[in-house]
Amino acid sequence: MAGIRNTDQTSINDDGNPDVPIPVAEALRAAHRADLNAHPGDRATLDAAILGMARREIGRRRTSSWVLWRVGGGLAAAASLSFAAWALWPISRGPSMPTGGIATFDISKPGGVTILDAFALARLLERGGGQPSVTWDLTGDGAIDQRDVDAIARQAVRLSTTTDATRGGPA
Amino acid sequence: MPDETSADESRSDAALLGLAQRGEVAAFEALYFRHRDFVYRLAARFTGNHAATLDVSQETFAYLIKRLPTLELTGKLSTWLYPIVKNIAHTQHRKRQREVPGLNAVVDDPSLVRHAGSDSLPDQHQHLREAVANLPEAQREVVLMRIVDEMSVDEVATALNIPIGTVKSRLFHGLGTLRQNAAIKDLWEGL
Numbered sequence: 551m552a553g554i555r556n557t558d559q560t561s562i563n564d565d566g567n568p569d570v571p572i573p574v575a576e577a578l579r580a581a582h583r584a585d586l587n588a589h590p591g592d593r594a595t596l597d598a599a600i601l602g603m604a605r606r607e608i609g610r611r612r613t614s615s616w617v618l619w620r621v622g623g624g625l626a627a628a629a630s631l632s633f634a635a636w637a638l639w640p641i642s643r644g645p646s647m648p649t650g651g652i653a654t655f656d657i658s659k660p661g662g663v664t665i666l667d668a669f670a671l672a673r674l675l676e677r678g679g680g681q682p683s684v685t686w687d688l689t690g691d692g693a694i695d696q697r698d699v700d701a702i703a704r705q706a707v708r709l710s711t712t713t714d715a716t717r718g719g720p721a
Numbered sequence: 722m723p724d725e726t727s728a729d730e731s732r733s734d735a736a737l738l739g740l741a742q743r744g745e746v747a748a749f750e751a752l753y754f755r756h757r758d759f760v761y762r763l764a765a766r767f768t769g770n771h772a773a774t775l776d777v778s779q780e781t782f783a784y785l786i787k788r789l790p791t792l793e794l795t796g797k798l799s800t801w802l803y804p805i806v807k808n809i810a811h812t813q814h815r816k817r818q819r820e821v822p823g824l825n826a827v828v829d830d831p832s833l834v835r836h837a838g839s840d841s842l843p844d845q846h847q848h849l850r851e852a853v854a855n856l857p858e859a860q861r862e863v864v865l866m867r868i869v870d871e872m873s874v875d876e877v878a879t880a881l882n883i884p885i886g887t888v889k890s891r892l893f894h895g896l897g898t899l900r901q902n903a904a905i906k907d908l909w910e911g912l
Contacts, residue, residue, distance in 0.1 A: 570896060574849070574909055575868050581850040582869045584765030584774065586758055592775055596757075600782045604749045607786050611744060 672699045734798040742789055749789070753782060756798055759870065760806055766865065767810035773817075777810045784809070796879060799872065803880035848904040860895030863888055 586593045671686055675695065686694045688701035732740075732748075734755070740748035757778070764777035784805060785792075794801060853861055866877045874892070878885045900909055 570868060571909060574899075574905075577846045577849050577908060578853065578865075578868045581846045581853075582762070582766060582865065584762045586761040586778075589771065592771070596775060596779055597753075599779055600753060600786075601750060603783060604753070604786055605746050608741060608744055608746050608749055608789065611790065 667702050671702060672696075675699070735794045735796070738789075738792060738794050738798065742792070749786070752798060756802060757782075759799055760802055763803065763806045763870070764810055766869075767807055768814070773810070773813060777806060777813060780809045780813075781806050797876060799870070800876050800879040803866070803870075803872075804882075845905060845908045848902075849899075849908060852899055852902045852905055856895050856898060860891045860898070863891040864895040864899070867892055 586596070671694070686698055688698045691697070732751070734752065737748045737752045737755075741752065760781050761774060761778050764781070765771075765774040768774050768777055781802065785802070792801070853864060856864065862881070863877055866872045866880065867874070872880065874885055874888050878888045881888070899905065902909075
């Protein structure tokens, strides 16, 4: 350790402090020695307790990060998919084609929302016509817009529903 | 005690901490084994008995695990561990005092507590130990940190959150007092 031991001399020089002879330093260490290795059973118990806690806590945090990464990735994928559907899905093939300009949508239907519902709302918004039912307002902000499309997409991912086009749809 | 891998040995405390924060349990294990004996020795100095020393050691590392996600370290982990061990030891001692009224206040001065095996020390070493125990607390602390814990002046300053000049001043006066102690004069002069 710099400044504490000089093997060429008999004393320890520490930045202007009085020299401390190595025998004094060694005597001080001996006088204050407390060796855990003298208690192997207790040492093992301490090691097991701490390392076990570390594996649980650090491992758990790592798993949480992994799950967040995967879910985040899934959300990103769902959002991308809803955007792509909104841009590309032909109106004539929309499974949830609203009629009369009014789309009603039952988000409590069996199986919950699907990504196709997100597509349907996206197409409705693109057309700019009609007045979606208030049930489309998933964000509860009083407006039905792209944020609701995204919310439907997120819910669809969370529920991990199928893409059965025969399910649900606006009445 | 498992040996650190050669890769871990070359990594600094800060590097190992970073890996542990990213979920590398092996990195934390390397940190633990690197500092376990230091924590135990320090806890023993503050508590004076083996059972309390184990408690403090366990609490210290448990606290480190809890604080791991937000801990920022630029130097050695020992500078962070030192005040933690000290505070946990003092907290536990105050708690024991409340539970056991009349607990000898002398225990607060750990230098006066004999550890197992200390009675077998040579006389001069006993004199040295007593001489250190009689130093003012601030001087005693830096002397022990510098000599027994082999911490650099910078590390002592960081651990105690005091200026480097203050550390040097306390060391100067503490070591000067020891040098003047007739009981350990021979030891000091290397005879």
